[in-house]
Amino acid sequence: MIITPNELQQWVKEGRSFQTIDIRTEEQRQEFPLSALEPVASSVDALPSTNGQPLVLVCQFGVVTEGIILERELDNAYSLLGGALAWEALQTEKEDLSRWSRQTALPELGIAGQIKLNGARIAVVGLGGLGCPAASILAAAGVGSLQLIDGDRVELSNLHRQPLYGSDDIGSRKVTAAARRLGTQYDQVILETVPETLVSGNAKEHLNGADVIIDATDTIRARLVIDRASRVLGIPMVYGGLYRFEGQVAVLNHHGSPGYRDLFPEPPASGEACAEAGILGMLPGIIGNIQALEAVKLIAGIEPTLAGRLLIYDGLSHNTTIMDISTKE
Amino acid sequence: MKITVKCFSQVKYALETDELSLELNPGQTTADVEERVRQRAGKKLDGVLLRTAVNRIYVKEPRDLEDGDEVAFIPPVQGG
Numbered sequence: 001m002i003i004t005p006n007e008l009q010q011w012v013k014e015g016r017s018f019q020t021i022d023i024r025t026e027e028q029r030q031e032f033p034l035s036a037l038e039p040v041a042s043s044v045d046a047l048p049s050t051n052g053q054p055l056v057l058v059c060q061f062g063v064v065t066e067g068i069i070l071e072r073e074l075d076n077a078y079s080l081l082g083g084a085l086a087w088e089a090l091q092t093e094k095e096d097l098s099r100w101s102r103q104t105a106l107p108e109l110g111i112a113g114q115i116k117l118n119g120a121r122i123a124v125v126g127l128g129g130l131g132c133p134a135a136s137i138l139a140a141a142g143v144g145s146l147q148l149i150d151g152d153r154v155e156l157s158n159l160h161r162q163p164l165y166g167s168d169d170i171g172s173r174k175v176t177a178a179a180r181r182l183g184t185q186y187d188q189v190i191l192e193t194v195p196e197t198l199v200s201g202n203a204k205e206h207l208n209g210a211d212v213i214i215d216a217t218d219t220i221r222a223r224l225v226i227d228r229a230s231r232v233l234g235i236p237m238v239y240g241g242l243y244r245f246e247g248q249v250a251v252l253n254h255h256g257s258p259g260y261r262d263l264f265p266e267p268p269a270s271g272e273a274c275a276e277a278g279i280l281g282m283l284p285g286i287i288g289n290i291q292a293l294e295a296v297k298l299i300a301g302i303e304p305t306l307a308g309r310l311l312i313y314d315g316l317s318h319n320t321t322i323m324d325i326s327t328k329e
Numbered sequence: 330m331k332i333t334v335k336c337f338s339q340v341k342y343a344l345e346t347d348e349l350s351l352e353l354n355p356g357q358t359t360a361d362v363e364e365r366v367r368q369r370a371g372k373k374l375d376g377v378l379l380r381t382a383v384n385r386i387y388v389k390e391p392r393d394l395e396d397g398d399e400v401a402f403i404p405p406v407q408g409g
Contacts, residue, residue, distance in 0.1 A: 130409045218407060218408055241409060242406055246341075263380065263405070264378060321401075323382045323385050324385060
């Protein structure tokens with residue numbers, strides 16, 4: 001069984017009887033001693049008997065103890081979700097971060113990265129094929145606030161690649177339907193909706209205050225509008241684009257890295273959107289998730305990112321090519 | 330000398346291949362390769378902006394090529 005730091009805190013407050021077993025190394029125990037839990041240090045192989053008291057097993061991330069309980073079929077034993085690090089975060093940050101314990105276990109992210117994510121604000125421009133998976137996984141990852149920007153309404157032909165919507169949403173504003181779905185799934189995220197198409201006249205106003213902008217639009221003109229605002233406001237933009245089985249991702253305008261206008265300087269005479277070129281829904285799913293990954297890396301300060309580089313993914317061969325776009329020549 | 334052309338998105342569909350091998354004369358540049366690619370595509374790449382990379386590095390101006398170079402043409406993609 002699992003117990004969250006919040007639930008365990010409640011047990012302590014209520015004065016419930018339980019025994020905490022700390023299976024961590026001495027060094028880890030000294031770093032985060034869990035004093036309020038009055039733990040008994042024990043090796044995994046010699047768990048003490050508890051005289052009928054519930055047993056709360058604690059390891060560093062809450063992963064090892066979960067395995068022990070399952071493997072040994074221990075009754076009346078709980079694994080502390082997120083482990084000692086999540087308990088410590090509850091004491092210092094007054095926030096239970098255990099729902100993200102499987103990502104905070106990554107040394108590159110950790111509790112510190114999660115706290116940054118929880119405080120971050122990301123603008124998702126375009127709630128279509130790319131915007132749906134990006135917004136969804138960012139809300140799941142614990143991003144504090146998402147700004148959803150799109151002037152379109154849901155159409156039947158969107159449903160195969162835009163999984164935030166169902167038949168009941170046809171005719172509704174995309175941002176309204178997306179916020180409804182995301183709000184039901186993820187109760188911690190603040191959702192702000194802008195039912196407008198981003199144009200040069202309103203872009204800076206809407207994007208101001210974001211930490212990262214996800215460009216999930218479907219016209220080059222819109223990308224150039226976002227690019228200009230991103231550059232002026234000094235907010236990095238994670239570009240994603242699609243053509244049939246191929247997708248592109250780049251982190252633009254990040255600490256002086258090239259922008260979209262350096263990649264493709266002028267609106268082209270041609271260039272088909274998904275509606276004309278054809279698209280399978282998995283492709284925007286993959287590319288939107290790569291965009292979200294880059295956004296998380298930017299916020300948590302995880303390197304390297306795709307700043308100064310253009311990733312091209314081919315869904316037929318699964319070849320990934322990365323171009324260096326940082327050249328000034 | 331021989332170079333390889335990597336084709337992406339519309340270029341790949343226009344040429345019906347993702348890779349070409351081309352024989353070039355010494356002194357020929359990326360602009361010459363682009364010209365040959367556009368000729369081979371017929372009218373399918375008319376009006377399509379192509380960005381060029383040599384050995385996976387973007388180049389903004391035509392560049393002399395060497396034997397074994399890999400030239401890529403990347404059009405902007407609109408979909409999202």
